[in-house]
Amino acid sequence: xxxGVLALQGSFNEHIAALKRLGVKGVxxxxxxxxxxxxxxxxxxxxxxxxxxxAELHNLFPALREFVQMGKPVWGTCAGLIFLANKATGQKTxxxxxxxxxxxxxxxxxxxxxxxxxxTELPIPQVVAKEGGPPCFRAVFIRAPAILDVGPxxxxxxxxxxxxxxxxxxxxxxxxxxxxxxxxxxxxLLATAFHPELTADTRWHxxxxxxxxxxxxxxSAIVSTSTTTQSFGGRPIIDxxxxx
Ligand SMILES: NC(=O)CC[C@H](N)C(=O)O
Numbered sequence: 001x002x003x004g005v006l007a008l009q010g011s012f013n014e015h016i017a018a019l020k021r022l023g024v025k026g027v028x029x030x031x032x033x034x035x036x037x038x039x040x041x042x043x044x045x046x047x048x049x050x051x052x053x054x055a056e057l058h059n060l061f062p063a064l065r066e067f068v069q070m071g072k073p074v075w076g077t078c079a080g081l082i083f084l085a086n087k088a089t090g091q092k093t094x095x096x097x098x099x100x101x102x103x104x105x106x107x108x109x110x111x112x113x114x115x116x117x118x119x120t121e122l123p124i125p126q127v128v129a130k131e132g133g134p135p136c137f138r139a140v141f142i143r144a145p146a147i148l149d150v151g152p153x154x155x156x157x158x159x160x161x162x163x164x165x166x167x168x169x170x171x172x173x174x175x176x177x178x179x180x181x182x183x184x185x186x187x188x189l190l191a192t193a194f195h196p197e198l199t200a201d202t203r204w205h206x207x208x209x210x211x212x213x214x215x216x217x218x219x220s221a222i223v224s225t226s227t228t229t230q231s232f233g234g235r236p237i238i239d240x241x242x243x244x
């Protein structure tokens with residue numbers, strides 16, 4: 001079986017390239033019927049409201065919801081996390097359609113706009129326990145969401161302290177100094193507020209593939225990640241043409 005990558009907008013090519021490094025074929029999914037041919041699905045980062053409008057246009061939401069409810073492994077990165085959340089705050093006027101299934105509330109742009117994008121080293125023991133390698137992962141946050149609360153069946157894989165800069169909207173109940181959740185797993189669902197596909201470390205993709213029974217995964221390749229960053233007030237800012 002092959003892994004589907006929702007290819008409406010955003011970083012779907014980067015996910016396909018990461019899967020290829022693991023010897024797994026990723027196929028672009030744009031139509032509901034294409035979901036019949038894949039064993040699992042990655043919903044990439046991008047612009048979630050644009051992706052939602054395109055998904056509506058292609059009548060994808062009913063099929064995506066059925067795919068999740070069938071227990072098929074689905075991994076949402078950034079905008080993909082927003083897609084999977086049962087509830088999203090900080091939406092644009094008029095809101096956006098969600099696939100749902102992940103028992104959490106996500107703030108769509110918790111860390112702010114493009115200029116507040118950043119990267120950091122995140123310790124993620126549950127993934128290291130399965131994949132080995134260094135204890136930390138390079139986490140690339142681009143106009144990133146954050147998970148404000150989770151239900152009882154959601155396993156928190158990573159969280160980070162909230163700096164004052166990160167609090168963008170008065171409705172955020174999270175005061176500076178508290179933590180927000182940025183990676184979770186709930187049964188067949190995996191979600192990260194950051195972009196492993198934008199680094200050369202394929203351990204996240206290998207971890208996800210181990211959730212897919214039909215797929216044999218080779219050893220994950222850990223290549224030192226060197227994202228192009230420039231510092232801005234001490235916070236490395238990601239300069240990713242893909243998101244400009
Ligand atoms: N890098 C991303 O996927 C950004 C997602 C963005 N917060 C949005 O809602 O569109």
